[in-house]
Amino acid sequence: MTTAERSSTTTPDYRGSLTSSREWLQTQQGDWILPSINARHFGAQQGATPETGDKRSKSHAQLVLAEHFGDRLHQEDRLYVIIGSDSGQLLRYIREHAPMPRGSRWLIIEPEDILQTLRQNPAISALCDDFVQLVGFNEWQEQAALLQLPAYFRIDGVRLERSLGALDGTDPQYIELTAHLDAHLTAERFRKTAELNLAPFIEPNILSAPNFHGGIDRFKNLFAGQRAVIIAGGPSLDDQIDWLLEHRDTLFIIAVSRVSGRLQDVGITPDIVVTVDPFPISLTVSRQMFDFPEQTVLMASSHPYPRITNRWPHSLFCTGPLVPWPDDSVNDRDALSSAGPTVTHMAAQLAGYMGFREVIFCGLDLCHTPDGRTHAAGSSEASAGPIMEFSALPVVTNSGESAWTTPDYFAGIQAMSEIAEQSNTVRFINPSTNAAVIDGIEHVPLDRIAVPTTAFDRDPLDRMRQDTDNEARKRHLNALAESLETIENDLGKVANLAQLGLESNQAYFNLTHPDRQKRHKRRMQAIDRLFEGRFRRAARLAQQAAKRAIMRTALPHDFFALDRHQAESLASQYYDAIREQARRLTGTIALARERVATRLLEHDQNASADEIARRYVEHDEPERVRWLEANRATVASSAIEQAQSSYATLIDGLLEKDRQRNWEKRSPRASLRQIERLFSSRKAEGLRSLAESLDRHQDAETARPYAHYAHGLKHELDGELPEAAEQHARVIDQVDTQHDIVLLEHALLRLTHINLEANDPATALTVLQTAASINPGHWRLVARLALLENDAETGITALTRHLEQFPGDVERVKQMVRLFVALEIPDGVPFCEQYLPYCAPAARLELEAFLKDARNALESPGESS
Structure with missing residues (x-):
């Protein structure tokens, strides 16, 4: 009885044919890898002739890693947290750099099942020591502490990297590891760096000091027992803007600077605007704020982006020390230190300091909407579309549904909860149904919030603002x-x-x-x-x-x-x-x-506007011309025109960088991880929204195959397999094989699965062969499926292609020998002898004996049945 005949007596297990185990195989060039993770990265070139003995070329795996990482993993004074080890090859790559960079450590983290496979390999264990450690998810935090993670954070030395296998998402566990580690390290980085007054914050502090009218002392309990509304920039603001318009006169509004454009579009003037970050992006997203009238007060951290405070034409106060050194003549006694990664956190602290007993948030979401939006309409982020590339963490919303959030927002949720806990005399309310649940903040829908019928009395703020006269300002400046x-x-x-x-x-x-x-x-x-x-x-x-x-x-x-x-x-x-x-x-x-x-x-009333404008240009603050326009009678002059032109050029450059920043986060190619994350968590609605976003993407040609893939997975979740197959087929027809090879491979595998579910193994086999031409790790799966279909010829071809890449795979050599014996092909056994030099010594002896038995069986054909 032949092998094909034997297989026909059992029911084929098609689903099992696509299961890939964790086994070590040696590539043609001598690298030992786990094909289920790294076959596509480290497999030899198709059709290459196997080399033997000492003639093997230099490690192909190391060359691939060197091309990808360069010297990025070998800088001094770094703690590298690396997700995945690329079958242990990354450990070797780190080790082979001589000398090892001073002051650096490497913490490589693997999913538990892969970790156990690696630890059972003595050659990999020998690469680990106190400086280079290989750990699992359950022990990484303990080992990171031993490797002095907090100390490395303080020197900005922590780097999160992903192995090639983790980058490709060859195993879903890598996606979850990436999300967890990104979230943890982002939150920890914020906590550690917030403790340090670092150089990027000192210079903005010094350069903003001349613009401040004073510190925060005068704001203490200014509105004790009252209610405030904080307007943030999240997407829920779109649903709350009408409520704000309806009740504007009865509310005291503190707005983050980035929503200024949206508020002006609908005619809402905030009482206070808040800005925090010292980076140019703050000016880009808040550039409309300078058009608010003089009754709007700007509250800034000690270290805002200086060009914002330069340009602000009205009252301006600081929540921290005016200068970053002790000096009672200019610094107030009190100071607020930012307790979270967003400007909304500072606004919440400010509201508590001002004595408000109740604070209502509008636009505070700290998570993504189902269609992937992170910001309200009118923002550059909303105009650019949903973010495609991010490390996603699941959170529960006020509606009880789940949503995705990013590591920085996840840290923001924790920080806002801490603010609520510390401000125990303040009742914080978030009416947004789709916002992330935050401990210490109540969810109360807008229609259940009682609104006063009388206008809010903001006279205390106006009196304080008007108290800062010219003489007091001069004394402060002196x-x-x-x-x-x-x-x-x-x-x-x-x-x-x-x-x-x-x-x-x-x-x-x-x-x-x-x-x-x-x-x-x-x-x-x-x-x-x-x-x-x-x-x-x-x-x-x-x-x-x-x-x-x-x-x-x-x-x-x-x-x-x-x-x-x-x-x-x-x-x-x-x-x-x-x-x-x-x-x-x-x-x-x-x-x-x-x-x-x-x-x-x-x-100085005797100084001309032209003279002042010349100084603006000379000392690199052309944006200050807006103050001049609002506070002094000006006439057209070359100096004023030059300042205006310089600012226009500056803001145009910043806007272009902002567009590029948004584009990079929204590249269609970055969506693959999110598409498959939604599929693995069975979020059909999220897949539909993301697919529709890709349908509308401005880079339509690049986005189209990714949209089809998302639509196909959505149909799979709905059990609509013919429609899913049609979408995946469109991916295969339209994909850019040079730049989107991972998408093509994944679409082929999904189409293989669909055909098996539809009981069409012949088509599945054809599709899987195409996938194997991309990732040689699939050839053994092709062989398994072919033999289940009694297609011995295709099975032998697939095994041959597999052994071209992994000539030391003893089990697959034996499988091919059995086929040759069953089919009574005498030349098959000598053909398989070429793989002996690639086998480990113990396995080689075993294989030699097996080949000898096979020759004997062929010489005695009656015994082969």
């Missing part, structure tokens, strides 16, 4: 000028002392004059005392700005394991970081002093 001058002088001395420390450290370690070592040591000790004493303010400022560079000299190194040269280098880095930051800050403060002089000139 005090600020004196503070800036003092700190500038001290910073110059700190830079000189750091230079002296650098020279003394080099002399101490060079041993040029050993008898002078004590003198150099005493000099460095004296410098440190001056840093802690006479120049403490300036030294602390420079150290804060250089904090990450300084921390690299202390953590996570073992100082006692350093040689003399390394110890000298670390100390030199310490002094050099302080020197460079002191010099850089001196330039920033000099610019701030010039801007203070300009502000004083603004209050």
